[in-house]
Amino acid sequence: MQLPSPAKLNLFLHITGRRQDGYHELQTIFQFVDLCDTLTFSLTSNNRIEIAPEIKSLPQQENLVYKAAEILIPFKRIESYGIDIILEKQLPMGGGIGGGSSNAATTLLALNTLWECNLPLEKLAELGVTLGADVPVFVMGFSAFAEGVGERLQKVELETPCYLLLKPNCHVSTGQIFTDKYLTRDTPPIRISHALKLGGHNDCLDIVRKYNPEVDEAYLWLKNHGDAKLTGTGACLFLACDNLHHAERIKQSMPKKWQSWICHGCNTSPTHYALNQWIEQNKDEKAK
Ligand SMILES: C[C@](O)(CO)[C@H](O)COP(=O)(O)OP(=O)(O)OC[C@H]1O[C@@H](n2ccc(N)nc2=O)[C@H](O)[C@@H]1O
Numbered sequence: 001m002q003l004p005s006p007a008k009l010n011l012f013l014h015i016t017g018r019r020q021d022g023y024h025e026l027q028t029i030f031q032f033v034d035l036c037d038t039l040t041f042s043l044t045s046n047n048r049i050e051i052a053p054e055i056k057s058l059p060q061q062e063n064l065v066y067k068a069a070e071i072l073i074p075f076k077r078i079e080s081y082g083i084d085i086i087l088e089k090q091l092p093m094g095g096g097i098g099g100g101s102s103n104a105a106t107t108l109l110a111l112n113t114l115w116e117c118n119l120p121l122e123k124l125a126e127l128g129v130t131l132g133a134d135v136p137v138f139v140m141g142f143s144a145f146a147e148g149v150g151e152r153l154q155k156v157e158l159e160t161p162c163y164l165l166l167k168p169n170c171h172v173s174t175g176q177i178f179t180d181k182y183l184t185r186d187t188p189p190i191r192i193s194h195a196l197k198l199g200g201h202n203d204c205l206d207i208v209r210k211y212n213p214e215v216d217e218a219y220l221w222l223k224n225h226g227d228a229k230l231t232g233t234g235a236c237l238f239l240a241c242d243n244l245h246h247a248e249r250i251k252q253s254m255p256k257k258w259q260s261w262i263c264h265g266c267n268t269s270p271t272h273y274a275l276n277q278w279i280e281q282n283k284d285e286k287a288k
């Protein structure tokens with residue numbers, strides 16, 4: 001089974017409070033984009049979870065793919081949980097585009113089918129939030145207005161523009177931004193209708209720019225071309241463009257030191273399209 005594992009953008013990110021456990025209450029709109037990692041799953045009979053190729057900075061047991069597989073083992077309904085997983089990364093780590101959370105959700109969705117756990121999506125999302133606040137939206141697979149720590153989701157239909165996504169040459173630690181004493185944590189909550197009509201801002205932007213001169217420089221550059229935004233806690237910035245041609249023109253004029261991609265927003269996660277297709281095909285195979 002081969003599945004794409006997409007990135008997400010936070011169209012805005014308001015921090016509305018802080019919980020007893022240190023986690024933050026937030027409001028955001030999540031949109032998926034068609035920029036994806038790829039995961040390929042093959043069942044084996046050796047009761048081992050193997051992930052390849054090796055990622056130097058990330059020991060296998062700390063990979064969220066491994067952790068996602070591990071938490072699903074108690075729910076398997078086939079004999080062996082042996083699984084070989086090929087993880088082809090394209091999404092930069094620590095970019096604020098949720099690559100790790102997306103990979104975890106893709107793994108939960110794939111193994112739920114391959115191990116015949118047959119858990120409802122809501123249960124997978126509940127297991128997923130223990131791995132990361134962004135996992136539930138990738139499990140549910142729809143664009144969403146999110147509250148809580150990002151796990152209380154209301155489905156929304158969004159425009160699906162062409163985006164220019166830019167990665168300044170630095171890595172931002174989500175934990176470090178959320179523990180910063182200057183982070184604003186008192187943005188008044190807004191209603192979903194307000195969010196959809198008027199959008200919002202990203203409460204992390206000023207702090208991320210302050211500690212990361214590369215983000216600051218890239219933000220000021222992208223702002224010359226329109227309404228530049230930071231996704232999550234960065235480091236990635238994005239700009240909605242009028243069309244592909246517009247995005248390409250800006251990309252061509254961009255300093256070469258930054259990585260960049262042109263992608264499209266989507267209202268349904270590409271993982272869900274591919275998984276449903278796989279299930280349909282395998283139904284046909286079984287029927288034969
Ligand atoms: C910033 C966002 O990307 C917005 O979508 C997410 O809220 C972050 O989600 P994530 O990367 O899956 O975050 P996690 O792996 O759960 O948390 C990383 C660290 O960020 C902080 N954290 C995260 C989410 C949240 N709502 N409040 C927090 O305070 C916590 O210190 C935590 O230790």
Ligand SMILES: Nc1ncnc2c1ncn2[C@@H]1O[C@H](COP(=O)(O)OP(=O)(O)OP(=O)(O)O)[C@@H](O)[C@H]1O
Nearest residue numbers: 063064093094095096097098099100101103174232
């Ligand atoms: N499969 C994975 N892919 C990427 N990072 C992973 C993975 N598994 C664990 N991690 C760890 O998670 C950290 C955050 O990765 P991720 O790519 O999700 O960052 P991010 O885009 O900033 O996420 P977010 O927007 O959710 O904060 C990485 O620095 C890495 O140490």
